[in-house]
Structures are given as C-alpha cells and as structure tokens.
Amino acid sequence: MSRLKDPARLLAGRRALITGASRGIGADIARACAAAGADLVLTARDATALEETAGRLGAEHDVRTAVLAADLADPAVPETLWQEASAALDGPEGLDVLVNNAGLSHPETVDQLEAAHFDETLQVNLRAPALLAARAGTAMARAGGGAVVTIASAAALRPLAEHYSYSVAKAGLVMATRTLALELGDRGVRANSICPTIVLTDMGQQVWGDHPDKAAPMLARIPQDRFAQPHEVSDVAVWLASDAASMVNGAEIPVDGGYLVS
Template identity: 60%
Template sequence: MAEPRYAGVLRLDGKRTLVTGATKGIGADIARAFASAGAKLVLSGRDEAELETARRSLTADYGAEVATVAVDLARSDGPDRLAGQAGDAFGGLDVLVNNAGISHTQPVVDTDHTRFDETIAVNLRAPALLAAAVGRAMVADGVGGSIINVASAAALAPLAEHYAYCASKAALVMATKVLALELGPHGIRANSVCPTVVLTEMGQRVWGEEEKSAPMLARIPLGRFAVPHEVSDAVVWLASDASSMVNGVEIPIDGGYTMG
C-alpha cells in the first residue's frame, strides 16, 4: 500500500467524489491524491479499458473504493447521464472535480468553426451542465458539498493561439461564481483552480522545446512550469474542511504568471 499524502483536516475519508478526465495527466494525479486522502471515487473518461486500469491501480495502491463511468461529455446527454450514474455508485456525491478538457491551438485568423464548437462543448458546456446536475442532487440530499472546476491561467490572461480555449476557460470561471452564489445557501461551495502549463506527459510534449517554452517561462516569476501534484494539492484542499469558508474564488497555480 502507498503512504498517505494527507493528514488532519486535509483528509477526505468517505467523501464521495466524481473526477472527470481521470485517466490521464492532471486528472489521473487528482484521482490518486483523492484516493490517498481516503475518498470514495467515481472516475470518468471515454475509454473503458483505461478507466479499469486506473480503478485497479487505485484500489491496489490505496485500498480505495472506486467505480467508473465511461461517457463522452461532448454529447448533449453526457453530463446528465454521468451525474446520474455517478450519484448511484455510492448513493450520492459530496465532491465534483470537473477536470476534463481539450485544447486546439490556432491563430485567431485561422479559427476553425468545428474545433471552436468542440472546445466550447467540452470545456464549458459539459462541466457547467454536469455541475448543475450534480448541484441539483446535492441540494436534494441536503448535506452540502464542494464543486471544483479545473480552469486555466488562460482564463485570467490571454494566450496567443488559444482563442477558443481562453474563451471557454474564462467562461468556466464565471460559471463557477454563479454556482457559488446560487448553491452557497445550501452549503455547497464552488471554486476553480487556474494552472499555468503543467508538466504532464502531454505538457512535456507540447512545451518541451526550449524555443516554445522560453517566452512562457520568462513571464513566470518562479521561472518554471507546474507539476501535477501542485494542482492536485490545491484541489484536495478545496474539497476538504480546511477550506470550509472558501467559495466562489479562482486560485491561480501559476508561479505569479497572472499577477499583471
């Protein structure tokens, strides 16, 4: 068994948690962090085989209770279907982590309508509708909860060749604030995290060349990109009782990139 990463008020023992995009990159590390903290997990992604591999790994390493739901969140019925199946897995949800997202890099003048629509569907419509459905169930259960949306530093500062991505993530930050405003009276908190480039396998592939990474790194006072656990630690904190008075905020995880 792996050593627990968290203790005290950062423990999430028994908290029923849905993590989307849970088999790769940031989502996979968030799932491991929550399993280490004692949460019961529902993992969501599109590939059943990858979900099963993740389930077995988390069960073996942490003894976690893990269910999986394979769903395409870009489909119009995806968010409601996922909310229903995830809620059924453990008799409700205490935490939602909206992590699934995509990015197509294009200059504004080359914007492709299909890719733009796909980005908005996955990065904004899906998490917004999933949060609404899960929030509705949390209100009905009457036990409160926490919704955490993984946005981006690109929601707070423009990034060239990320037109649709910046728009989708900025809108997700505002959607999070509306969730916080309307669900707060029911004891449900909603917050977002806004990471800069994170050195997942994909992040290494996209930003690994010095020619591309150097201008971005020059804008980050800490002089480096993030690593996955720096995002996961913030998400665990937002799900835990340690952040019980934090609602409706966006937390940059960017080494100072968005300071100004």
C-alpha cells in the same frame, strides 16, 4: 480551532466524481483524492485506462472505485452522468465532490480559427462541465452540501495567444462556477476554480518541456521560472474539496508561479 482530525486523510468518507481521469491532471487528481481517503467514480473516454487507474488506486489506498466511460462531447452525457455516478456509489444523492477536469484544446490563431474546433471546445470545456456542475450542485444542495472543484486555466483570466476558443470556454466556466457559489452557498455547496499555468503532464512535457525555444517566452512571464507539476494542481484540488477550505467559495486559485501578476 481546526476541526480536522487527520490532515493526511482530508477526504476520508467523501465520494468524488472526477472527469477526464484516465490521464494527465485528472489521473493525478484521482491519485491525490484516493490518498486523502476519498471513494472515487472516474470518468473519461478511455475505459481501459480508467479500469487500470481505478484498480491500482483502490488497492493502494483501500478506497472504493467505480468507472464510467463517457464522452463529454456527447450533448446528452452531462444530463445523466451525475445520476449514474451517484448510483455507482450509494444511490441517487450519493456523492459529495465533483472535480470538473476534462477538457481539450485546438491551438490556432484567430485568423486560422475553425468553427468546428470552436464548437467542440465550447461543448467539452464549457457546456458539458457547466451543465454537470449545475446538476451535481443541485443534488448536493438537496443532500446537505458538497464541493465543486473546477479545473479552469490561467487562460481564463489572462488571454493566451493561439488559444481563442480555449480561453473563451475556460473564462465562461469560471463564471459558471462563481454563479454556483452564489446560488448554492447558503445550502452548503462550495464551488471554486483552479487556474493553472502550463502543467508538465506527459503531454505538457512533450509540447513544452521538450522544446526550450518554445517554452522560453512563456517561462519569462512566470516569476518562478518554471511550469507546474501535476501534484501542485492535485494538492489544491484536494484542499478545496475538503473542510480545510470550508470558508473558500467562489474563488479562482492561481497555480501559476506568479504568471498572472507578472
């Protein structure tokens, strides 16, 4: 029998840190987590956008919110961000959920690859979230448990042309998440990855949705013949963070309309 008392409030009483929360998928995950009852610490580089999002979500859903402006390209940030976020909501072990969402991409072919772009992509998309997850997971284990949700990509599991650095970084992050699941699962910490195809955020719409000729070859590889909407990623993130997924650990969940099996 399910232990869930209110499926609409799957995260009631939980405290979550969401990276890259100022726009796109991260902002929508923040919305979904707040609607599910979670108190939030939101982080990204754009402090103004974070404050607006935090204020609106706190008022709409009656949850506590805090904002930490941070740049994951700074090598020192992952080592301190979890402690700062925990202090913002209840103290040194005060968070239950990490959603590792922040990322960037420099689309370029292999023969055009710039070393600086490769280094930056690995810093933001692999080193920073992997270190943050390790610190967060360790703290959660000491406190009795928690959930790490990694926003990876279908490109972590199936190579994508013109995304060499991005695919390498996301594949590494998936393996880091699996390792967390293996090492910390017996201490109550679950770690899982979400692997979306193209998501029609505002940026995704500009790059793909508004260019049917560019989108057509990609859509032809997706059996559902469409790209994902932000809420379709956010709903899975909430589920993975909640007790509804209490036996899901070390998994990669495609949100891709069948792209990975086509």
